[in-house]
Amino acid sequence: MDVAEPERRRILAATSVSYVVVILDTSIVNVALERLSAAFSAPIExxxxxxxxxxxxxAALLLTGGRLGDRYGARNAYLAGLGLFTLASLLCACATGLFSLVAARVLQGIGAALLVPGSLKLIDHASPNAEKRARAIGLxxxxxxIAMAAGPVVGGIxxxxxxxxxxxxxxxPIGAAGMAMTWRIAHDGPRVKAQPLDILGQVAAIIGLVGLIGVLIEAPAFGWTSPAILIGATVTLFACTLFVAIERRGDHPMLPVRLFRSAVFTGSVYVSCASAFVFYGLLFVLSLTFQQVRGWTAFETGLALLPMTTMVAAGSMLSAAIVKAIGSRRSLSAAFLVYPGGAFGLIxxxxxxxxxxxxxxxxxxGFASGFISPAATAPALGTVEKERVGIAAxxxxxxxxxxxxxxxAILGSQVTETITQTSGTNPAxxxxxxxxxxxxxxxxxMSG
Structure with missing residues (x-):
């Protein structure tokens, strides 16, 4: 059943507010790295x-967050996620040490894993009409x-x-405003019949991902052959192997492995992962370089990053037209060749x-990064049945x-000891x- 226009607008306003905050947190914190290093005497690790x-x-809880929204209602999951994200933000602001700050950041991520899929489900339920839904998701x-582009500058100020x-x-206050708007939403859409949560798979995924990132971050300091790193690598390998086994044999897997039977879908997942690896790793490195090497303030660093983040928005908006003109195979391959060109330019x-x-x-x-994300999404979703579009996304x-x-973890570790040198960022x-x-x-x- 369609939703009245005033209700649809409330849903779109509430979900957009929360998404702005989530995206801001992916870019704004990078500008604060130098201040955090000074406040807590924190090394790069x-x-x-x-x-x-x-x-x-x-990342680890996103799929389970979507399933919880199906099970308990998108509105409830969204409110829980936004409430947790808002509380965690307050805890971040009040952190007295590096450990407490990292713990609060973990809570922020858990909240985001609930509210992002919940917000999309709310939009979908409120706009059964395909044209209205496309406009709503586009907005x-x-x-x-806009949040990605403005994040570094806003953070610097x-x-x-x-x-x-x-x-x-x-x-x-932004999170509180989003929650207040969401309380007024009456329509939640249909709930999916309750299915057992993939608890074992979720635990294995968390251990595997945390272990992998932990090894990559800490290995330069401990040494790749140190007992701690070897134990961590062993636990990570075991957890990842167990996760694959659980997902292949489970009755209700959080990650249906049959999705990866399609070479195009598998390639799109890898492309999405690799592009984020490049962009966010570089954003971390550049933020440190501008402040520690060039001696710029947080605001000056934000201004320096603004052209790159603005081009992310431009690339995203032009992506569909470019793919339509020359196809996803050639355009995505070309976009990934823009990255090394940019890297050589920075060198x-x-x-x-x-x-x-x-x-x-x-x-x-920036343009290549903005282009790749939507360009990789369309071919992937085109390979799955309609009822699996949500899990594929x-x-x-x-x-x-x-x-x-x-x-x-990896690009940041490349500059641990050399960032103060003229060529310190070259390895990354x-x-x-x-x-x-x-x-x-x-x-x-894979796309041929």
Whole structure:
């Protein structure tokens, strides 16, 4: 049954507000890294956990968050997620140490894993008409694109004027406003018949993902052959193997492995993961470089990142037209070849020359990132049945979050000891280029 227009507008307003906050948190925290390092005497490994505490919990619980929305109602899941996210933001702002900040960031990720799929389900239920639903989702995604573009600048202004805690305090009134609007929503849509949750699979996924990111972050400090890292790697391998076995044999798997029988779907998941690896890993590295090497303030760093994040929005808006003109196979492969071009441009520009030399590379990388996400989504969803579109979209989003966490862990670790040197970011940039070229080749083969 269709929903009245005033109700539809309330739903769209409430869900868009929450999505803006979630997307802001993926970019705004990077601008605060230097202040957090000074406040808590945190090494790069600690800063990586601040970023990844949020991203890892978001990625690991996203599929279960969507299922909980099906089971208990999208409105209830959305309210629970937004309430937890808002409370966790307050805890982040009040953190007295690095551990408490990372723990609060984990809670933020759990809240996001509930509210993001819940918000999409609310929009879907409120707009049975395909045209209205497409416009609503477009506006919802557009708000996220604006948040991504504005995040570094907004963060810089807040940090320089009110301190790093302000980037978390600002979430509290926004989250409260979103909850107040959601309370007025009467329509929740139909609930799916209760199915057993994949608890064992979820636990294995959490252990595997946390273990992998932990090993990647801590190995440079402990040493790759240290007992702690070897034990961590063993536990990670066991958890990942167990997860695959559970998902293949379980009656109600959180991740239906038959989705990966399609080479196009598998390639799209890998492409989504690799693009997030490159973009968010580079965002972490550049944020540190601009502040620690160039000595820029948080606001100056936000302005420096603005061209790149703005081009993410531009690439996203032009993606459909480009794919329609030349196809997803050629366009996605070409987009991944833009990444190494941008990386070489940043290598040539260095870390101490005029920012103008780095600007073209930043614009190119931002556009490629914005283009890839929607361009990889359409072919993947086109390979699954209509009733599995939701779970397929959840898999793609989880892959992006996992890729972002891995990018921060691996590319961030490349500059642990050398960031103060002129060529300190070069190892990360060379690795970025290699991953991008390999991904272009893989997609060309799997999509053919």
């Amino acid at each position: 600690g800063l990586q956990w601040v970023v990844n505490g949020y991203t890892v919990s978001f 919802w995604a557009g708000c996220g694109a 807040l940090i320089d004027s009110l301190g790093w805690r302000s980037i978390f305090f600002v979430n509290v 040539l520009a260095g870390t101490t020359t005029s920012y103008a030399y780095a600007l073209p590379a930043l614009l190119a990388i 959840g898999v793609l989003n989880a892959a992006r979050q996992a890729g972002a966490a891995a990018g921060v 940039l060379w690795l970025l280029a290699v991953v991008s070229v390999v991904t272009a080749c893989i997609w060309w083969r």
